[in-house]
Amino acid sequence: MPRRMICFFCPARGKGRTEGRSWGVSEEVVVPRPSTIAIDGPAASGKSTIGGLLSDRLGYLYIDTGAMYRAVTWVALQKGLDVDDEDAISELARALEIEITRPAVDDGRQYTVLADGHDVTWQIRRPEVDRNVSPVSAYAGVRKVLTEQQRRIARRGRVVMVGRDIGTVVIPDADLKIYLDASAEVRARRRYLEVLERGEEADYEHILQDMKRRDMIDSQRQVAPLKAAEDAVIVDTGNLSIPEVLEVVERLVEGTVADSGGDTCA
Ligand code: CDP
Numbered sequence: 001m002p003r004r005m006i007c008f009f010c011p012a013r014g015k016g017r018t019e020g021r022s023w024g025v026s027e028e029v030v031v032p033r034p035s036t037i038a039i040d041g042p043a044a045s046g047k048s049t050i051g052g053l054l055s056d057r058l059g060y061l062y063i064d065t066g067a068m069y070r071a072v073t074w075v076a077l078q079k080g081l082d083v084d085d086e087d088a089i090s091e092l093a094r095a096l097e098i099e100i101t102r103p104a105v106d107d108g109r110q111y112t113v114l115a116d117g118h119d120v121t122w123q124i125r126r127p128e129v130d131r132n133v134s135p136v137s138a139y140a141g142v143r144k145v146l147t148e149q150q151r152r153i154a155r156r157g158r159v160v161m162v163g164r165d166i167g168t169v170v171i172p173d174a175d176l177k178i179y180l181d182a183s184a185e186v187r188a189r190r191r192y193l194e195v196l197e198r199g200e201e202a203d204y205e206h207i208l209q210d211m212k213r214r215d216m217i218d219s220q221r222q223v224a225p226l227k228a229a230e231d232a233v234i235v236d237t238g239n240l241s242i243p244e245v246l247e248v249v250e251r252l253v254e255g256t257v258a259d260s261g262g263d264t265c266a
Helices: 047-058 065-078 086-095 127-137 140-155 166-170 184-197 204-220 242-254
Strands: 004-006 036-040 061-064 098-101 112-115 159-163 176-181 233-236
Touching (some): 036 166, 047 061, 047 159, 061 065, 065 086, 065 112, 065 127, 127 140, 127 204, 140 166, 166 176, 176 242, 184 204, 233 242
Parallel strands (some): 004 233, 176 233
């Protein structure tokens, strides 16, 4: 299937123009709602926010796979393991029990992350995890273990799963694949504001450099690099607010968004 890029607000390609011709809907046959939805993209492209909101709307399970890689990284740092020691980190990933559950505490969290029964929801967002998570995620042994766990969850269906390799590796047969993107500068600004909102100190330049470094490691690694699946719909979120991105994504789910036939919109 050819890659599709959509621009929701492009007047020439707006709602109605090709409605009924696009994915999921035809004049006589209404295809059921996608049950497995993969959302990939680089850091701060909006995956987690959109994934969470979409799963709430649909009543689907929401799995942020980044949280799993972060949990392995946090526990490795806590145990004083050398993050360059691939064998030790892979062994840790095999032994560690990670659970993502509905929010157990009302403190602004999207979900609760348990590592061997300990609540690590906020610890996995710390800067030292940001710095070390990409090298840890590049290890084949770590990816193998987490990918298997993610596939088991996805098999149950009615799931929105977000990450870097969901549409390409974890569930290549997902019913709907979306790739959210934006420039590094836009994404760094979002992350900067997020950190400030949590009441922590933030330095925009530092965040931007860290994000570019992480993008590079994630997209150049040997195993499951960050990239859009051939059949993913790419949504540039650079000029869109969260409600606007959610609207685009919901229309993709309902199959009522116009297909731009591979064009992008300025
Ligand atoms: O929230 P943010 O976009 O900054 O990152 P995340 O989604 O929490 O993911 C953190 C890191 O985990 C990424 O930079 C990747 O290195 C790794 N990751 C991955 O390799 N594969 C995934 N499916 C999800 C995350």
